[in-house]
Each structure stands twice: as C-alpha cells, then as structure tokens.
Amino acid sequence: MKRLVALTAILLLAATGCSGTDDNEGESGGKVELTYWSWAPNMDKVAEVWNAAHPDIHVTVNKQDGGDPAVTKLLTAIKAGSGAPDVMQAEYQKIPTLVAANAIADIAKEAGSLKSKFPDSAWNSVTLGQSAVYGVPQDSGPMMFFYRADIFQQLNLQAPTTWEQYADVARKVHAANPKQYLGTFSANDPGWFSGLSQQAGASWWGVKGDAWSVNIDDANTRKVAQYWGGLVQEGAVLNTPMYTPEWNAALNDGTQVGWLGAVWGPGVLSGSAPATKGKWKAALLPQWDAAKPANGNWGGSATSVTTQTKHRKQAAQFAGWLNTDPAALKALAQTANVYPAATDATATALTTPPAFFAEQTDFYALAAQAAKATNPFTYGPNVNVAYNAYNDAFGKAAESRQAAAFTAALGTMQTTTLDDLKKAGFKTA
Template sequence: MRSRVFAATSALVAAGALLAGCSGGSSSGSEDEAADGPVTLEYWAWGTAQDPMVDAWNKAHPDIQVKHTDAGGGSDSSAKLLTATRADNAPDVAVVEYQTLPAMIVGDVAADITEYVDDDLKSSFTDATWGLTTFNDAIYGVPQDVGPMAFVYNQARLDELGVPVPTTWAEFKTAAAAVRAADPNAYLATFNTSEFGFFAGMAQQAGAQWWSVDGDQWTVGIDDEASQEVADYWQDLIDNDLIKVEDLLTPQWNQEVNAGQVLSWPSALWAPGVIYGVAEGMAGQWAMAPLPQWTPGDTAVAYQGGSAVVVTTSSKHPKEAAEFAAWINSTDEGAAIQLETGQYPASTLGQTKAETSAPPLLMPQQTDFWELASTIAADTIPNISWGPNVNVAQSAFQDAMAKAVQNGTPLREALTETQKVVVEDMKTTGFDVSE
C-alpha cells in the first residue's frame, strides 16, 4: 500500500505533534510477573459484544485475565485515552474508531504491535481492512468491526409507489423525484448536515482523498474536485426539494420513518439494527441493496464507521494485550459473539460466518442479506487515509454545512471553509502542509 498517514515518529516529534509526557512505559516484563499469578489486562471498549467476548477470552485463558470497562464510545473514549496516557495510566487495550486512530498514534496512545503480529492474523482480513490499522508498514491495531456503505430502503413503500431501487446516484435523483411526484408527503431520503462520516464516504466513493502524506509533507483534499462534485450533487437535490434537510434519529425523523415518509437511508451495514430500534413495527418492509454508484459498474464503496482494538503505550504487557486483541477479532468464538450481538465483523472469517446467520430483524424476508453484505465488504476502497485532526475537521464540517443550509449558500463553500480550518490547525500544530 502507498504511504499512509504518518512519516517517521521522529518527524512527528519534531513537528511538535506528540503530547507532552505521553510515553507510557511499554515494558514487556510480563513473563516474570506472570510467574507470580495471572496477568491482568485493562480493556476499554463500548458495545454489546464486549462483555461476552471478554468472558470467552477469560474462560479460555486463565493465565491472562481481562477486565472490561465501558469508557464511552467514539470521541468520548478517545479523549479519555489521551488524558489517561498523559498520566501514564491508560488501559492496556482499547477500542478506537478507524478515523480517530491516526490521532491516537500522533498522541502516542496506540503502540506499534508489529512484532506481535504474524501472517496468519494479517490473512484474516482483506487488504483494505488491514490497511486501516497499518501506517508506514507499522501495525497499530487489530480491526474489530467494519461498516461498508450500503443502501437501506423501505421496499414496501417503493413498490407501492412504483419506484425502482436506484443502482446509481443518477438513478437516485430520478427515484427521489418520482417519490415526490407520487407522494408529496414523502421523501426518498434526508440530508443531515452533521453526517461527517457519510459525506466523507460519498467523497471517497467519488475518488476523493481527504488526507495524504508524502514523507513529512501532508496534503489535505477536503475541498478537492471530487468532493466539490459530491457537494454539488446534494445541493441540486436540496434546491429542488427532492430530499429533506433534517437531522437523523430525532423524534421527528423517527416518526417520519414509521409513517413511511422517509423511504431510505444511504448509510452502512449497521443501519438495519438502528432502524429496527426506532421502527420495530416495520420489520419485513425494509431491505438492503448495494450503495448507488457514481460511475456505473464501479462497485467499490467506502467504510462508514468501524473500529479497531489497539494496545496502548501505557501497557506493561503489550505481548499479552496484542494476543487478546488478535483472539477476540480473528477466531470463531469472537466472530460468533459479534454476530449474535449485531456487530459486523471485520475478519473475513466472521463475514463468511455471517452468510449462514439469520438476516437482521428489520428485514427477515431478505435471506441473502449477509451474502450480499459479504460481497459489498469484499469491494471496499483500499488506501483510505484519515488525518491527525479528524475531530477538528468534523466540527468545522458540521458548523459550515449547517450555516450553508441556513443561509442558502453553496455546500461547496462549506467544504472550502472546512479545508481552511483543517489546514490552519495542522500548521499551528506543527505539520508541514502543502498549499
């Protein structure tokens, strides 16, 4: 794979990007300590799969016991990890979202575990998935779950209105217009100005690379041509009242979904579980299809969501911690638990295992759901890079997009504003960023 998120660590230090006092002892004196009793690992992770996976590990590994703490998900957990690393009391192992992993490496939270990883573990994942945790040929985590993008839609309502399921984004616009013509109270989909991950996935599908690095020099492409074209596409749908600008999962949005007034959610493979949680009574009416394509015949999609398990630099048992991270994410036991608890595994083993599982509760009639999911997951875009300040980008994007919609200014200008904020932040932090 081509050069990813980071140059050498020494270059990052020179750039002033590492947090002061972050070098938690990664000493592996665990063998001597293990002689006095079981090694105990602290594990921070969120989600329903974690407790049963930890229980299964502890039962099978009496000499290495894991204590699980739910430290909150996403950005909350990452912020706590940074703070704990400064104090040299971070857990041994933690779940980190893919898009925030670069910041965890820059912040000296995630340890390089290359020496503990063998070819068998690497072969448990596709190149695109494994690449999400590999930077400059160094391995910083084991993938746990992934969210390949897909199209989740109200099949019953589209059939009722005589609107075919779109396979391209051009067809999506046609379908959106057909829905509005057939039922003025309904929209094919909504556009949420807060959905940074969704828009990034759309742009990546169109060929955008929002962050890249060559040696020590970074390039930021949040307002590149591909991203601007995506902004123009959604601008056109908004201007023509073909989609509705609205936040997701609000009481109003939930009510509209239940009333058959919002007929799809371009999102990811995890979406059926979310919709079932707010519209259980619609089970059997919804279905899943591949995400519409920008270029007909190009089936590759980006990830929207997903996470990896990292070993922290604070751990005094990095070898055992890496063994735990590998086991829960690449074995039959771990895959079975993930599927039982509604998590789509990152491992090819887990994805294959999913093909024989029952479809999601939202769409029990779609018996090929997991087979289709595996096909989608096998064709995700490789070499997706995230930068060291995704949190800054997300906040700037949400603010700029909301203002653009409120003020009636072009969405492409919101991307330009986001680009400006991200570049200025990186330069202030000490990164070399090309103009």
C-alpha cells in the same frame, strides 16, 4: 484531631495500595489482568469466551460511551500517565490522532502476521500505509442503501443502482406525496459524508514522506457536495439531520422512505422504527459509474493496544484472538452485534440475516460485496477538526438550501483543516 490524622492515613494507604497492585501484577509469571475499553454491546460476554479459554490472561471489559468520549478519556489518561486501559476499541478515523498523541502502540511484531485475514482497506486503516501496525481491525461499516420496499412497490419504483437513478427516485417519491422524502442530507454526520466521498474516490488526507496533505476540497468530494446541494436546493431530499427524534418519527411514519446507512443499519432501524419491521430492504449503495462499482465506509473500528499497558504481548494476543478466532468472530457478530472486519467472518459467523431484515437472506452477501468494493481512504491526525468544520459549514449550507453553499462549505473545511495541521506543528505538503 486524632480522627482526622487517622482518616488521612487511610486515604494515603488506599492510594499507595492501588498503585501498588497495578505495578506488580503479572510480573512474576502469574495471572495477567487486562482491561479493555469498548462500547460495543455485550463485549463483556465476548471476553468471557476468551477468559474461559485463557486462565492466565484475564480480560475485564469496561463499557464506554460510543466514539469520541472514549477517545477523549483515553487521551486524558495518557497525558496523566495512568488510568488508561490495556486494550482500546479505536475507530479507524481516530487512529492517526491516537498515534500522534502516542496513545496506542505499534504491535507489528505481535500482530503483523494477521494481514492476510483482512481486506486491504481495513488493514490499511491500522497501518496508515506504513510498516507499523496500530491495532487489529475489529469491525467495518461498508455503506448500504435501505429503502421501504412496500412504498417502492406502491409507487412502482425500483431500487436505484446509480446516483442518477437515486435522484430520479427521490423526485418521484416526493412528487407522489409532498410529505415523503427518499432521504435527507445530514449536516450532523460527517462520517456519513466522508463515506459517500470515499465511494466517489476521495481520500481526505494523505501522507507523503513525513508530510501530511489535505485533499477535502478535491474533484471527487466536490462532485458529492454538488450532487447533494442540487438535490437539497430543488427540494427532492430533506435538509434535516439524522439521529434526531424528528428523524426517528419520520422513519416510523413512513415519511422517510429510504436511508443511506451502513451494514449496522438494522440495529439503528430496529431501535428508531421498530414498528416498520419487515417493510425494509437492503441494497448496495447507488454508484457513480455502474461499470466500476465502488463503496465507502461509515464507522468501523480496530482493537488497539495502549502505550500505557505493562503487558503489550498479552494485550496484542487478545486483540488478535478477538478479531480472527472463529469462536470470537461468531461472538462478535452474534452477541456484540458488530460486523467483523475479518474476511472469512461472512462464511463462518454471518450465516443468518439480522432479525430486522429476517426475510432478506442475501443481506450479508450484499454486505460482503459492499465491503470488497470499498475504496482506500486515509484519515489524518485532526479528523475532529475537519468533522467539526463539516458540522458548522454544512450546517449553514443545508439551512440555506443553496447548491453553491455546499461547494463553498468544502472550501471552508479544507482551509480550517489544513490551517489546524500547520498550527499543531505537522509538516504539510
């Protein structure tokens, strides 16, 4: 019995000990401890650069699973009232969700002056078009088109510069070898589809005063859905998802001849199809109107400060440094393998092409051109609902291989997303 009592006492001590250090540290002008949740590889090495230069603010990086899981974890910690980090990597499309849950703080006072360092589309993603600043843009994912230069040469094809040409090339590739496809329509990747829609001029959400609007089923997105529905129906492209073992195998053995990816594509290709190194080339996304080049984003994230931090000023200072300081940008690009959002990163940090595209010296010049042409796009507070609806509705549409099902799927996405906003109590226009 005595032993049990002692054990309980130890547990209680451990409990109070933990919360005690959390509360007091740094208040007396001593060393400030910050934790940073990020999923970019080697982010701890980037933080080391900061730690070496800032002995009084120490940043510890906790590596997270990519994308959704980290957000779920953060929201749980916010609800619980403890356990959240000070600094958080937040994907642009998750920022409205995090703001609505009061999880990330407005750092306009600390970081508002950094606006001029970033392209408008990136800055817009962290301000939601208002005066608040919910993070410093970290990386962006301008979409690009990757293709097997060797197979294109064999077939005497040019990289398509318009979507019309893309369809044409897709037909020719498939006609030359029925096993080969130029691409696939992936019902698993809503971020991919929203990027393509962004290029076409869509912005799925909008803010009018204090009301949200949902414009998923608009003319621009319908144009994209119709286009892909048509290609799938005639069999010019595949209808199976990306990021599956089958897709990896197809990239490896050359039955997938192209990929509509984003600037971070080389990393994916080097992991999925290492044997094809040196055979790929990158190009700008095909255009709807060659005279008015436009582009979309797939991925990209900001460095945000959570509302649970006790050191907002220092956390914002770190977020600013991480994404604007030349040494940090260099470390981000070369060690953490991300494409920094800052405008001058191309000149200072991205001077050599990624290893997988070693021979394409203009890789980052193309990427910068793509980033510059990126259309504005507003995300809403229930991106997860819209994305789930995409997976469901377009999953069925892709399986049916009917063009009409693709546009119908947009309608489903629109109503599901709008209904959810209303149900969650948001004012809608």
